[in-house]
Amino acid sequence: MRSSSLIGLLAVVLTVTTVLAGVSAQPIEPFDSDQEFSVRNRIDELMVAKWKEQGITPAFICSDAVFLRRVYLDLIGTLPTEDEAKKFLEDSDPQKREKLIDELLNRPEYADYWTMRWGDVLRIKAEFPINLWPNAVQAYNRWLYSSLARNKPYDQFVRELLTSSGSNFRVGPVNFYRATQDRSPKGIAQAVALTFMGVRADQWPEEKLKGMAAFFSQISFKSTMEWKEEIVSWDPYHANTATQPPPPQEAVFPDGVKIQLPADRDPRQVFADWLISPKNPWFAKNVVNRIWYWLFGRGIIHEPDDIRDDNPAVAPEVLSYLESELVRSGWDLKHIYRLICNSGTYQLSCIARSRNPKAGMYFAYYPTRRLDAEVLIDAICQITGTSEEYWSMVPEPYTIISQGERAVRLGDASITSAFLELFGRPPRDVGLISERANRMTASQRLHLLNSSHILTKIEQGPGLEWARNSYTNPRQTVTRLYLTILSRYPTEKEWEILKQTTAKSSRLSREMVIDLIWALMNSTEFLYRH
Amino acid sequence: MSDIANTHVVLNAEGHQVSARLTRRAALKRGIFGALALYLGRAGVVPRHVWAFDPTLPATKPAKAKAVIQIWMWGGPPHLDTFDPKPEAGSDYCGPFTSPIETNVSGIRINELLTELAKIADKYSLIRSMTHGVNAHETASYLVQTGRMPGDRIVYPAVGAVVAYFKGQPPEYDGLIPPYIVLTEPQGRFSEAGFLGPRFKPFATGGDPARTPFTVEGIVSPGVTVARQKSRRELLQNLDLLRQAMGDDPQIQEVKQAEEQAYDLILGTSGKAFDPSEEPQAVREKYGMTTFGQSCLVARRLVERGVRYITINYKGWDTHKENFVVMRRKLPEFDRGLASLIQDLADRGLLDSTIVWCCGEFGRTPKIAWEAPWNGGRHHYGPAFSALVAGGGFKGGHVVGTTDKNGSEVKERPVHPTDLIASMYELLGIDPGTTIRHPQGYMVRLIPEPGNGVTSGGLLTEIM
Numbered sequence: 004m005r006s007s008s009l010i011g012l013l014a015v016v017l018t019v020t021t022v023l024a025g026v027s028a029q030p031i032e033p034f035d036s037d038q039e040f041s042v043r044n045r046i047d048e049l050m051v052a053k054w055k056e057q058g059i060t061p062a063f064i065c066s067d068a069v070f071l072r073r074v075y076l077d078l079i080g081t082l083p084t085e086d087e088a089k090k091f092l093e094d095s096d097p098q099k100r101e102k103l104i105d106e107l108l109n110r111p112e113y114a115d116y117w118t119m120r121w122g123d124v125l126r127i128k129a130e131f132p133i134n135l136w137p138n139a140v141q142a143y144n145r146w147l148y149s150s151l152a153r154n155k156p157y158d159q160f161v162r163e164l165l166t167s168s169g170s171n172f173r174v175g176p177v178n179f180y181r182a183t184q185d186r187s188p189k190g191i192a193q194a195v196a197l198t199f200m201g202v203r204a205d206q207w208p209e210e211k212l213k214g215m216a217a218f219f220s221q222i223s224f225k226s227t228m229e230w231k232e233e234i235v236s237w238d239p240y241h242a243n244t245a246t247q248p249p250p251p252q253e254a255v256f257p258d259g260v261k262i263q264l265p266a267d268r269d270p271r272q273v274f275a276d277w278l279i280s281p282k283n284p285w286f287a288k289n290v291v292n293r294i295w296y297w298l299f300g301r302g303i304i305h306e307p308d309d310i311r312d313d314n315p316a317v318a319p320e321v322l323s324y325l326e327s328e329l330v331r332s333g334w335d336l337k338h339i340y341r342l343i344c345n346s347g348t349y350q351l352s353c354i355a356r357s358r359n360p361k362a363g364m365y366f367a368y369y370p371t372r373r374l375d376a377e378v379l380i381d382a383i384c385q386i387t388g389t390s391e392e393y394w395s396m397v398p399e400p401y402t403i404i405s406q407g408e409r410a411v412r413l414g415d416a417s418i419t420s421a422f423l424e425l426f427g428r429p430p431r432d433v434g435l436i437s438e439r440a441n442r443m444t445a446s447q448r449l450h451l452l453n454s455s456h457i458l459t460k461i462e463q464g465p466g467l468e469w470a471r472n473s474y475t476n477p478r479q480t481v482t483r484l485y486l487t488i489l490s491r492y493p494t495e496k497e498w499e500i501l502k503q504t505t506a507k508s509s510r511l512s513r514e515m516v517i518d519l520i521w522a523l524m525n526s527t528e529f530l531y532r533h
Numbered sequence: 534m535s536d537i538a539n540t541h542v543v544l545n546a547e548g549h550q551v552s553a554r555l556t557r558r559a560a561l562k563r564g565i566f567g568a569l570a571l572y573l574g575r576a577g578v579v580p581r582h583v584w585a586f587d588p589t590l591p592a593t594k595p596a597k598a599k600a601v602i603q604i605w606m607w608g609g610p611p612h613l614d615t616f617d618p619k620p621e622a623g624s625d626y627c628g629p630f631t632s633p634i635e636t637n638v639s640g641i642r643i644n645e646l647l648t649e650l651a652k653i654a655d656k657y658s659l660i661r662s663m664t665h666g667v668n669a670h671e672t673a674s675y676l677v678q679t680g681r682m683p684g685d686r687i688v689y690p691a692v693g694a695v696v697a698y699f700k701g702q703p704p705e706y707d708g709l710i711p712p713y714i715v716l717t718e719p720q721g722r723f724s725e726a727g728f729l730g731p732r733f734k735p736f737a738t739g740g741d742p743a744r745t746p747f748t749v750e751g752i753v754s755p756g757v758t759v760a761r762q763k764s765r766r767e768l769l770q771n772l773d774l775l776r777q778a779m780g781d782d783p784q785i786q787e788v789k790q791a792e793e794q795a796y797d798l799i800l801g802t803s804g805k806a807f808d809p810s811e812e813p814q815a816v817r818e819k820y821g822m823t824t825f826g827q828s829c830l831v832a833r834r835l836v837e838r839g840v841r842y843i844t845i846n847y848k849g850w851d852t853h854k855e856n857f858v859v860m861r862r863k864l865p866e867f868d869r870g871l872a873s874l875i876q877d878l879a880d881r882g883l884l885d886s887t888i889v890w891c892c893g894e895f896g897r898t899p900k901i902a903w904e905a906p907w908n909g910g911r912h913h914y915g916p917a918f919s920a921l922v923a924g925g926g927f928k929g930g931h932v933v934g935t936t937d938k939n940g941s942e943v944k945e946r947p948v949h950p951t952d953l954i955a956s957m958y959e960l961l962g963i964d965p966g967t968t969i970r971h972p973q974g975y976m977v978r979l980i981p982e983p984g985n986g987v988t989s990g991g992l993l994t995e996i997m
Contacts, residue, residue, distance in 0.1 A: 453795070500771045531775070
């Protein structure tokens with residue numbers, strides 16, 4: 004009795020504290036809109052309950068400009084152009100956010116961008132230490148791209164990855180089994196658990212891993228006459244039975260259920276039947292949590308590839324809801340993107356209004372993160388009208404990608420550039436999300452502020468030639484540069500600042516324009532998703 | 534206002550409570566800077582320049598060597614045409630190089646074009662019995678620079694990243710210049726930092742030190758005056774509304790810190806360390822006015838400034854075709870640059886504390902492919918190759934190991950990549966048996982224990 008009233012008292016104190024601790028009563032231009040958070044869908048209902056429980060005030064809803072840029076970067080990894088930005092900002096349709104989400108989900112860049120994201124998880128790389136070989140990488144990427152472009156139902160997507168047979172050059176998804184450093188049944192089981200269950204099986208007890216590995220003990224990799232071609236297939240008899248022990252007859256599912264492997268059926272199918280099911284405790288959860296992670300930079304279970312009992316979800320109700328929606332929609336991944344992006348939670352501003360240190364963990368504001376290496380260089384190239392050269396020094400003969408290709412579309416971690424390496428593009432060696440490093444380092448900052456690579460693009464890039472040559476109408480030039488680089492109009496405050504410097508005279512100099520472009524492209528607003 | 538939500542207990546490395554109340558700012562920083570906070574609790578100073586930081590850093594021992602210069606002969610140099618000449622093997626093996634020269638150490642002969650190196654053989658030792666048996670560039674590059682065979686799900690860091698990890702972060706290093714530099718391009722074969730992650734990747738200069746100015750990407754930018762740099766910086770700070778709006782967010786703090794460090798390099802004088810034109814012309818010419826020669830000179834300048842590890846990626850050794858044409862062009866340049874570097878380090882009293890190691894990922898086939906299209910070419914050869922080591926505690930004037938009469942097989946004292954790497958770690962005060970933390974939490978040995986498929990000839994004690 005006594006203790007419960009104490010808890011009650013504590014709760015009151017905490018609530019009062021939270022109210023008092025509320026920061027930023029006023030929306031901040033140009034990031035916040037003047038709208039308070041309100042419930043828009045089921046995700047929001049569930050999140051509000053969490054925030055109440057924790058005493059957290061959510062941020063304001065973000066401004067249209069912020070939403071525009073955010074959803075472009077999050078869904079298609081591409082900046083809006085000047086015209087796209089203008090069109091959206093001037094659109095008075097109250098449904099415009101919802102419509103933009105639908106429009107982006109149908110753009111070809113959607114498939115490009117998500118091919119890159121899935122490529123990280125699936126470790127798509129031609130050479131060392133994942134030796135898929137360029138022809139196989141192409142086949143794999145073609146399959147991946149068309150699956151995502153067609154929005155192939157996720158259950159079918161995974162079934163094809165797990166159960167396909169054929170040539171690595173022709174049947175893209177067979178490369179799933181080749182894209183691991185360790186192709187033993189245990190190595191494969193670990194890759195399957197990591198990719199589709201979000202589980203690190205290397206920490207499992209030996210017996211458990213062995214039980215799961217049995218499902219992958221009848222896969223054969225056979226070379227052909229064609230150089231580096233390999234046929235991946237089910238081969239219960241193993242060509243070299245003389246030297247190898249027969250594969251195990253018994254297998255154990257990760258939930259502990261034992262099974263005798265039928266002689267007439269590919270055990271990969273048996274495993275897929277178990278995994279790909281609405282009842283499977285990992286399958287849907289893993290993918291909706293990964294999507295959440297991709298959109299917020301933090302999983303509801305975090306890290307998203309470390310799902311285990313002692314790493315609980317911060318909002319398990321949201322996960323269960325998304326899982327059920329995935330199943331109900333016929334495993335439609337775009338449906339999940341749509342639900343999340345249309346939620347008020349996703350549309351919160353990045354400026355926190357709660358001092359509660361848990362506000363970030365509970366998604367009470369949108370987390371800022373540095374743009375991914377590929378997205379950043381593509382954005383810089385798009386604005387400046389320039390391109391990059393990408394190459395692979397392995398295998399010989401070297402691969403050189405023609406100028407003009409976007410980094411997001413490279414599709415092979417062996418093909419790279421000094422910029423991508425410097426900015427922490429994942430090597431795709433093990434497929435963990437932690438392989439991608441988005442923390443800003445001093446070397447990266449040096450490169451952006453002062454490298455000839457970036458300065459040349461700013462000073463000479465044909466995409467901005469109009470700005471460097473337009474001296475007579477500062478207001479128009481500045482406005483267009485803001486739209487091009489930051490996807491928004493300048494604020495009054497910015498005009499004031501610019502009046503002190505760049506725009507103080509009635510004419511602009513080339514030098515002033517270059518300095519302004521440089522400053523906008525080096526701003527946190529440009530470099531970070533926000 | 535109550536501070537309940539903002540009060541945290543921070544324990545220092547020994548587990549003592551060092552701070553019971555943090556500001557909101559500190560509390561927010563805790564996420565990303567948690568490690569740093571722990572470090573500050575331990576040492577109590579804010580290091581201005583933190584290129585990388587890992588609180589789990591094990592201690593190092595007192596060391597002879599402070600810095601390392603690695604000359605990476607990208608593609609694999611022919612051991613028979615450099616440090617392991619075999620004039621008696623006949624022209625199918627030694628080609629036109631039939632008269633190796635005596636060095637200033639009696640009994641040591643090297644290729645006849647290496648005339649400068651021949652004068653200072655007392656300052657370096659040759660390992661003629663390097664071996665690993667791998668003939669593929671990527672695997673061999675990885676193996677020679679990490680000491681590990683690929684394939685067990687862990688991707689190991691190269692020597693440079695390990696040295697940056699142990700010697701390139703506070704409290705040992707707070708230099709303005711990144712502790713691990715590559716002249717001029719990354720090798721591109723594998724990720725040098727391995728599981729240590731991008732913080733321990735090298736800083737690649739780009740540019741060409743043989744040209745003036747040597748435009749080190751990010752540090753030296755021709756055409757932007759100091760005044761303009763400063764006014765730009767001010768403009769950026771004024772216009773960066775997001776930074777102003779979320780000033781105490783850990784991400785923003787991170788950008789600010791990175792930016793301050795960057796500007797210290799851009800606006801300060803330490804970037805001059807990269808500028809070979811500050812040297813007397815005679816010195817520059819002694820090294821050779823080539824990219825390689827000037828890279829050696831810049832490497833020396835960087836060592837003088839305290840940089841811990843410099844890799845010179847020296848390309849052009851993959852001589853499948855016309856090996857001898859290439860050697861006639863390349864060996865004099867190589868000879869001049871490397872010999873000047875070693876001599877110069879010795880003259881300045883730096884050789885005792887600076888390891889110079891020089892080799893490629895493998896040797897080249899002893900038997901020459903005279904037929905077209907190779908026309909006197911040599912192919913990849915992992916069973917036997919040579920390395921040169923100098924300084925930092927390595928003795929000079931010795932030869933370790935031998936190969937057979939035509940350089941095909943190691944005859945005596947096989948030296949595996951791990952042995953050479955472990956010996957360097959030992960000289961650097963890094964215990965080769967130590968373990969470091971993998972991001973997934975488990976501990977990984979720096980150098981694999983012998984057995985279980987790992988062969989080792991042991992440390993190079995005969996030259997240490």
